[in-house]
Amino acid sequence: MNRFNLTVVKRFWAIAKLYWLGNEKKGANALLVLLGVLLLANTQVKVFLNTIQGELISALSARDSARFWQGVVIALGGIIISGFLNSGYGYLRETIGIYWRRWLTDRFLNQYFSDRAFYELSNFNQEIDNPDQRIAENVASFCQQSIQFFVNIIESIFVVIAFSFILWSISINLVLALLIYSILAYSITIGFYGRKLTQLHLNQLRKEADFRFGLVRIRENAESIAFYNGTSQEANKIKLLFNEVFNNFKRLILWSELYLNIFKYPFGNLTLILPAVILGNQILIGKLEVGKVTEAMGAFGSVAFSVNLIMYQFEIFTKFAASIDRLYIFYEYLKQPRKETANKKIDIVKDNRLAVENLTLETPNYQKTLFKNLSVELQPGQGLLIMGESGSGKTSLLRALAGLWNSGTGVIFRPELEEMLFLPQRPYMILGTLRDQLIYPNAKVDVSDEELRQILHRVNLSNLAERFGGFDVEKDWSYVLSLGEQQRLAFARILVTKPKYAILDEATSALDVNNEENLYRLLLETGTTFVSVGHRPNLKKFHQLIISVSLPVSSNL
Template sequence: MNRFNCTAVQQFWAIAKLYWLSSEKFNVLALFTILGVLLFANTQVKVLLNTIQGDLISALAAQDRTRFWQGILMAFGGIIFFGFLNSGYSYLRERIGLYWRKWLTHYLLNQYFRDRNFYDLSNFHKDIDNPDQRIAEDVANFCQQSMQFLVNIIESIFVVLAFSIILWSISANLVIALVIYSLLAYTITIVLYGRKLTQLNIEQLKKEANFRFGLIRIRENAESIAFYNGISQESHKVKFLFAHVYKNFQRLILWSEIYLNIFKNQFGYLTLIIPALILGNQIISGEIEVGKVTEASGAFGQVAFSVNLIMYQFEKFTKFAASINRLYVFSEYFNQPRKQIDSTRNIDIVNDSRLAFDNLTVQTPNYQKNLVKNLSLSLEPGQGLLIMGDSGCGKSSLLRALAGLWNSGTGVIVRPKLEEMLFLPQRPYMILGTLREQLIYPNDQVDISDQELEKVLYLVNLSDLGTRFGGLDVEQDWSDILSLGEQQRLAFARLLVTKPKYAILDEATSALDVNNEEHLYSLLVDTGTTFISVGHRPSLQKYHQVILNL
């Protein structure tokens, strides 16, 4: 179980140090200092209120009216001040957590997009599930919970120091009892409940994410499911996913709400009895005032809660440990060197101002099947290459190798840098944005006027697109409101806008009629772009100088 604690701490620090050992931490150190001052002041007010509570009981027992009302006035003042302090440090805690989340989110996003890691995760490392949830939810939970636990720990240290002095001044036996009580509470909680609750929370996060992903897939493929009338099968699938959520959550609440709560409630209420047991004889004999029991009980409870913070917030702690694990695995993926079966069985890519394949063999990523074998050809600038063949013969896989998405195989690919190439897949990617952003994608900005963009739309037979949807700067869900043929023409317009030196078209006109397809290829030929096409129609052959049959 100690190994469980050490693992959680090591994983936590591996993520936390990214921010707190960076230069960005200086932006929040002033806020953190103010936070510490407020926590210290908050502790002193707690000590004052606890002392006043004991004085009020003693004043009532002694029937001392003046002392009683003085205590009431001081208590009201302390409560008002206590409210301001709590609000202040809560605000600063959330503000620091927000700064931390912003930095960590940007860091992970940079890692996610670096070297197209998002593609590798999606296709080759599916054991790291739901990266979207890890970046969005797990980062938020990690930063917020970290700050909450950190503030609780700092506050607990102040509370233990301040109230232990009070307890020692009343009776040294109270401090000894407190140490024994705390050791028992910590040991029992960690040993009996630690690993089980953490594992259940990890499983719950994973199963909830899978259930949500299943619902998202239905939303994104609603039309296809409706056409297939696959309602029954899809319904069974998501209900099956939810059944796993339900079953695991049953076990989780059994452990957290029954087993753990029985122990917490029984052990927690001992703090009300222990001070009375220790001080009972002194009160009865008149050695100390009766209010000292109240003061000691309050101080004992404060220190016991602070020392045993893990026991009282153990359910939150195990959920936090689960999210740490998911975030740690995700973060460590980016720091690990990419595993390769054999460096001699990887395709070499050489950057040059031409396109060529030299004795190229393309294999599936698991190296178990040859898709293209011993291919050699060279494409002159301005020429077109048409790749044809039966479905599943490796046409798209050859393009994946050309783009550097797959490197399983042997041989050499000579190609220009990716910045000089534009890939058009069969199913165009429609970004969330305006029509202008669709046309200039994947660039952020292109020096082109509205008139030129409208001319491009006219050339690809989409001249009415701007007027239909409110102009070039109106955001729409383009993948939803445009047909596949319109999307393919819009994607083709990107070629005319960005004017790449090289273009790769993977059945990029498959949804178009022959006339529209011939018109677009005529425009492409006129640009002088060197291009590679994957297609089935014989009518495409006249636009390509080299034909490759796989």
């Protein structure tokens, strides 16, 4: 079990040190010190109030009215001060947590988008599931719960030190009983319940994420599912995913709410009677005031709770440990350079031309050769049309041009990706305004509303802006526009951003012939060098070069 704890601590610190030793460490640590000061002050007030409580009980037992009412006034003052201190450190704790989350989220997002790691995760890595959940939920949980645990630990240390002196001053037997009690609580809780609860929480996080992802896929593919009449299959699959959530949660609550609580509550409530048992004889023979029992019970309970914080919050701790595990695996993946393989790779040379020399392209797993020894070069303003049967590797060549696939041999000469615009068959409609759609992916394009209207007119979307209330209205464009309208809107991006090179993967497949030919005529007018994947014979007249790709063959590599 010690090995288990050490692993959690190492993984926690590997992520935590990024912030606390990073570029914001001065401000973060200053807030942390201030938080510690407030916690120390609050602990002193707790000790003071515990002592006053004992004084009140002693005053009542002695029927000393002046002593009693004086204690009440003093206690009220302490309660007010305690309220201010608790509010202050609670606000400060949450503030530190949200600043930490902002920094760490930004760090993960930068790595997630660096070298297009998001694409590799989505297409080639099945071990790291639901990166969206890890960034959105696990980072939040990590930061907020870390600060909460830190506060609890620091407060516990202050409480143990302060109240232990009180217990020692009353009876050394109280300290010895507390030591034995704490050792038993820690050993049983960690030793018996630790691994099981952590694994169950880890499984629950994964299964909840899979269930949510399944629901998202249904929303995103609702029309296709409806057309296929696949309602029954999809419903059964979602119900199966939820059953896994349900069954794991049943096991989780069995362990956390039944097995753990059977031990935790009775053992925790021993603090209510142990001080009275230990001091009872001295009270009965008159060696101690009655109020000392109340004071000892308060101090004993506070120290016992602080020392055994792991027992009282063990279910939360194991959930936190599972979250650390998911976030650490994600962090380790993102911080590593993209994997280099021993297999042959395509060389990409930055150049002011678009060409391939002796290109042999294979699937990423090197199990199929899509085509061999392809050589072609485009002159400025020329168009290349790639035709062939479905599954022959046409789109794969575009992936190679974009640098997404590099399995194979040969050389690709191409400019920087910023000079190229890729239009897939199903356009990507970003979250944003109509203006955002038109200038994507270049957010710095300066173009007037009138220019945008003229461009929309040229792609046969004349009334689009007026239809939705202007260029600055946000809509779910993938929902409110038909696929044909989306393809024309995406094509308008070429006219807006004016790239030197355009790559079109069946980018006009949802259009009729007249609209398709109109768009290609516009493309020729721009002087853009372009590569198209398509099936229709009428596209040939818009391209100077044509490649026909056959079905792939098995590779012996």
